Amino acid sequence: MSVALNNPLASLEQLETTVSRRDGISQDMEEDLRNLGAELIQSAGILLKLPQVAMATAQVLFQRFFFMASLKEFGIVEMGMGALFLASKLEECFVRMTHLITVYDLIIRKMKGQSIKVPLDAFSQKAYNLKNMAIAAEMQILRKLGFIVHVQLPYNHMINYLRILGLEDDQDISKIAWNYLNDGLRTIVYVTHEPPTIACAAIWLACREQRVKLPCLPGKEWWLLFDVDAINFQNVAAHIRRLYYKKLDRQSLPLYAKNQ
Template sequence: MSVDLYPLASFEQVENTPSRLDGISAELEEDLRAYGCKLIAEAGVLLNQKQVAVATAQILFHRFWFVTSMKQFGIGDIGMGALYLASKLQECPVRMRDLINVYDILIQRTAHKRKILVSRDPHPPELKYVPMSYFGNTFYDLKDALVVSEMQILKRLGFNVNVVLPYGTLVNYLRLLGLTARDDVCRQAWGYLNDTLQTPVYALYAVPTIISAAILLTTRHCDIALPSKPPHCWWTLFDAEWEDIWSVSGYIMRLYRPRTLEEQLRPMGMISKKDVRKWLEENETS
């Protein structure tokens, strides 16, 4: 039943993702997934889009990479297509032109930020956004990429775009544990759930397990003791396994790990499939 409610990747898909079979390391794929989700979140803010649509787009984005390689499609194009599709699914549609404009801004801003990190200029220049010409190729190229991306997401996921979001269930779990009186606990647990959207856990574990991981990290950070000795373990109330909760917690905490300059620059320069293919060619010859 859980597979019907939460479409999950198979063990074979997890062990050998299409991107990994094409030579992209697990660490790089993880960074590209996270950066693609950041772009989706930033686009959602600029478009004043509802969080349910943004979260749905990020979950669909992660599912897509279990059936398709990043060598075939860019994270920018698929992120744009996922947000466009999710806005329809959640009945808060956006104009195609607005979405294209926003992603054009984000791509230019990413390139500008990357130059600043490379130059290490203590007084970097401000971004001078150059609007695209609606009679040039840029707009129509992005429009074609948006249409193709939405179609490919539907096709490769077999139109299985059902998404169960965790926010309402989180409130119920916190109420059951008697934690809703603490604003800091609710706020931090909610934040952890938003962080998980940058990881592929929604394609790997059921929602109750992911929520339990957010509660675990929150209560440990806030120094709140919950029953944890068998047979009275709080997570058993939610049919979650300790090993799975611990694994999801690891995915979340890896987002906060210190990154070298190279690790920060690498996903910024691989937004398109052309950039990914160029990187693969360079690493094959090196």
């Protein structure tokens, strides 16, 4: 990855042909697995009562990782656990490994329609295997990303931009835009675009949904105030909107790598 000032971004070459696609995984399958992996991280983070910044950081690290590694070699469960464990340290809201694997096991069993009455036995072979997977995954993330794990998120940008645009008091716009930022974490946009672009995309989508006209500024389009290109933020918006038109078949998607 090329290291930008704020965030490491995927290169054009990485975007054109990802490691997973070189391994024979289709673009649709890769999108679905990235989506589900990020969704599992968010669900686990909520149950663990982690702050949104930790869940978002974990999802960005997860998405970055799979530009450096193949979904054929690494599964979304192990890498999701590893990313969330690492992010909890980076954001200083450390989560215990036992709690992490117990929550992941609960979510996966529920998703598969299995009984969740009895929680994971922390001393079982299954728990031991999950712990080892999470620890190994964290190390793989650090190694593949070259220990470059800084993540800058667009939430503060969005809040500041709404204030500048005179929309800070519109609770509906703020809430919807925030949700779009969260949904964007299930796509690759946080690895392809800088935070200001993602923030503008969320504001634009929220205003379109609420039929709120963004202010016209003398001699300047509103997004130019934030040094953002219209094509770029509309591209981000298109990626996010794709999520709502594509059904995710959680039951049939492989949670673990094929070589495991």
